[in-house]
Amino acid sequence: MAGTQAAAKGLKQNPSAAARPVTKWKKIFPYAVSMLVVRLTGRELSTQILESCRSGDRDAFRVLYEQYKDRVYSIAFYFFHGDPVSASDATQQVFLKLMTSIQQFRGEAEFSTWLYRLVVNVCVDAARSRKSEAVISDRLDAFSVPSSQEDDYQRAETARSVRMAVSPLPPKFRIAVLMRYFDDLSYEQMASALRCSMGTVASRLSRGHKMLAERLKRLKG
Amino acid sequence: MWEKHIAMHLMAYLNGELPPRKAREVESHLEVCEACRTEREKIRAGMDAIRRLPLVAAPDSIWPSIAAEFGRRQPRPAAVVHWRWVLAAAVLITLMSSTAYWWLHRPLGTEWGVVRIDGSPSIGAKPLVGAGHVRAGEWIETDAHSQALVQVGEIGSVQVAPNTRVRVVTAQQDEHRLALARGEIHASISAPPKLFFVDTASGTAVDLGCEYSLIAADDGSSLLRVIRGWVSFEWKEIDSLVPAGATCRTRPHLGPGIPYFDDASAKLKQAADAFGLEKSGDTTLNVILSASRVRDTLTLWHLLARVDPPDRNRVYDHLASVSPPPAGVTREMVLKLDAAALQRWRDDLAWKW
Numbered sequence: 001m002a003g004t005q006a007a008a009k010g011l012k013q014n015p016s017a018a019a020r021p022v023t024k025w026k027k028i029f030p031y032a033v034s035m036l037v038v039r040l041t042g043r044e045l046s047t048q049i050l051e052s053c054r055s056g057d058r059d060a061f062r063v064l065y066e067q068y069k070d071r072v073y074s075i076a077f078y079f080f081h082g083d084p085v086s087a088s089d090a091t092q093q094v095f096l097k098l099m100t101s102i103q104q105f106r107g108e109a110e111f112s113t114w115l116y117r118l119v120v121n122v123c124v125d126a127a128r129s130r131k132s133e134a135v136i137s138d139r140l141d142a143f144s145v146p147s148s149q150e151d152d153y154q155r156a157e158t159a160r161s162v163r164m165a166v167s168p169l170p171p172k173f174r175i176a177v178l179m180r181y182f183d184d185l186s187y188e189q190m191a192s193a194l195r196c197s198m199g200t201v202a203s204r205l206s207r208g209h210k211m212l213a214e215r216l217k218r219l220k221g
Numbered sequence: 222m223w224e225k226h227i228a229m230h231l232m233a234y235l236n237g238e239l240p241p242r243k244a245r246e247v248e249s250h251l252e253v254c255e256a257c258r259t260e261r262e263k264i265r266a267g268m269d270a271i272r273r274l275p276l277v278a279a280p281d282s283i284w285p286s287i288a289a290e291f292g293r294r295q296p297r298p299a300a301v302v303h304w305r306w307v308l309a310a311a312v313l314i315t316l317m318s319s320t321a322y323w324w325l326h327r328p329l330g331t332e333w334g335v336v337r338i339d340g341s342p343s344i345g346a347k348p349l350v351g352a353g354h355v356r357a358g359e360w361i362e363t364d365a366h367s368q369a370l371v372q373v374g375e376i377g378s379v380q381v382a383p384n385t386r387v388r389v390v391t392a393q394q395d396e397h398r399l400a401l402a403r404g405e406i407h408a409s410i411s412a413p414p415k416l417f418f419v420d421t422a423s424g425t426a427v428d429l430g431c432e433y434s435l436i437a438a439d440d441g442s443s444l445l446r447v448i449r450g451w452v453s454f455e456w457k458e459i460d461s462l463v464p465a466g467a468t469c470r471t472r473p474h475l476g477p478g479i480p481y482f483d484d485a486s487a488k489l490k491q492a493a494d495a496f497g498l499e500k501s502g503d504t505t506l507n508v509i510l511s512a513s514r515v516r517d518t519l520t521l522w523h524l525l526a527r528v529d530p531p532d533r534n535r536v537y538d539h540l541a542s543v544s545p546p547p548a549g550v551t552r553e554m555v556l557k558l559d560a561a562a563l564q565r566w567r568d569d570l571a572w573k574w
Contacts, residue, residue, distance in 0.1 A: 058291050059375075065284060066411060073279035084572055088283055095287050156515050156573065162273045180236070181271045187238045198238075199229075206232035209267025210260075216270050 050111060053102050061102075065095055068112075072119055075178045079123045081167045086126065093122045112183065116193040120175055127171045165215040173208035180205055227257050232264055277572070278465070281414050281429055281451065288413070331392040332356055333372055340367025342381065357392045361385075363404070373397050376412035390420065401437045408433055423471035424456040431465070441473035446483070454480075461523055462567070464574045470494055479509075479527065481520045482574075488512045493520055497527065506532055510539050518544050518570045526558055544570055 049067075052060030073091045080086035097118050105114055166174060176194065179185055187198045194201065227250045233239045234247045251258055332354035335344060342349045345359040349369060355361055361369060361381055369381045371389075374397050381387055385404025391397065399406070400420040409432045410417045417428035422441035426433070431450025437443045445454055446468045454461045454469050456476030463469045468490075469480035479493040492508035506528065513521055521540040528536055537555055546555065546562075547569045554562035 058288065061291065062284070065287065069279040069283065070276055074277045077277045078274060082572065084280070084568070088280055091279055092283050092286055096290055099287070099291060158273050159275060162270045165270065166274070177271055181274070182276065187233065187236070202229070202233045202238070205236070206264055209232065209264045209271070212270055213263045213266035216266070
């Protein structure tokens with residue numbers, strides 16, 4: 001289901017692309033056309049790409065990377081309190097792990113589930129190994145905007161408030177909320193990635209969202 | 222008990238994860254239970270909030286490190302191999318290496334595919350019918366009614382708009398370079414940084430993994446608008462780093478101007494365009510300082526290196542009041558235009574861009 005939704009999202013993002021006559025250009029623009037197909041069909045093409053990745057095709061791995069990098073990076077970015085260095089490290093680790101273990105992926109599970117399991121492992125392990133979430137206060141300070149300018153920067157201010165409200169969520173709630181939002185994973189996929197039951201997924205999302213709303217209310221109040 | 226049961230299912234209900242029958246039960250209960258409705262609104266508020274977080278583009282710097290590891294970390298089978306196979310593999314590797322060497326060092330003149338989109342574009346003064354190829358040194362020209370699409374090696378494509386004259390300068394794997402004499406191109410590149418360049422009379426657009434439009438006017442000025450990723454606009458010692466959603470102009474003999482976001486105020490955009498053209502930059506600088514928002518730190522950061530020392534103090538003060546420099550970056554370092562310090566501050570500011 002999530003795959004279909006993501007494909008639908010892709011079409012929404014680039015509606016005119018669907019009408020382009022792909023076959024006409026295929027002989028002349030094999031690369032450009034393949035990129036277009038990736039954009040149009042989203043994850044459905046991953047099976048072919050995965051096959052090439054398993055055989056060590058660097059270009060195929062690049063396509064796979066391009067397809068997921070922003071979502072993986074965004075989850076890591078907000079998980080690590082807006083720290084771009086930690087987010088870059090985590091994204092790099094996720095794809096390096098993926099690179100070395102992709103031959104083990106046999107397609108029994110959906111690829112995105114497998115990828116996000118790596119994301120969860122990398123993010124949660126990094127959070128555990130860091131002595132603290134001391135970074136929070138430093139990074140959040142950097143989000144701040146002088147109060148005299150707040151009216152002019154409404155959009156930035158709203159995003160800042162949400163980031164500040166997401167940051168203190170316990171890691172297991174934070175990762176669940178971010179995964180659900182950035183890739184619209186189903187509960188079944190999330191349960192597999194988080195290695196817990198679907199009931200636990202629902203519970204973490206529910207508590208995470210409520211904590212987020214309460215925190216935002218306090219920030220606004 | 223019943224209320225608790227529904228509360229447990231509210232999240233799944235709002236996410237559309239409940240089977241229809243269960244969803245109907247929840248709906249019926251919500252009609253009569255105020256406590257559960259309150260609970261639902263709390264969760265919904267959290268869901269609405271999280272949707273305000275924008276997707277953040279992964280920096281271009283991540284892929285090169287992954288690519289560098291690619292060859293080294295590919296898993297290899299640990300099976301025992303007969304020496305004949307080893308010999309055959311060695312021969313094969315030698316052949317492949319030779320082929321790769323030839324491919325990487327083949328002479329200029331590698332062809333790129335071109336397709337006519339509209340009208341009658343020409344390549345090297347010959348009309349393009351349907352599809353064709355262009356080599357280094359050849360011009361692609363479109364009139365008021367024609368357009369063409371060029372495949373830039375294996376890294377992307379460039380759409381050539383009407384009334385455009387553009388030349389392929391270099392068509393190699395490690396350098397893809399066009400020269401835009403006039404008109405407009407739209408480049409969509411998916412490659413590591415600094416593989417694709419477009420020269421204009423007043424600056425060179427250096428691709429850092431991106432999609433952008435570039436317009437060159439007959440007077441030598443040009444206009445760059447970045448849609449995705451980053452572009453560095455360079456001329457002599459001057460460069461402007463232009464992120465997605467921002468625009469930068471270049472002027473003959475002056476090089477790239479100050480970039481600004483397209484959603485900045487008209488006053489700021491006008492002042493940024495005029496900056497450097499007048500004898501005294503006081504007026505435009507005052508306008509930029511007074512009209513800048515948090516996001517306009519892009520413009521302010523670029524101003525630091527373009528103003529005289531007395532004005533640099535003013536720009537620093539304003540920029541620091543909007544977004545203080547990160548730890549380790551001091552006022553003195555910035556005022557001396559310490560490259561490392563400026564870059565650190567820029568990296569810190571860039572996530573707001």
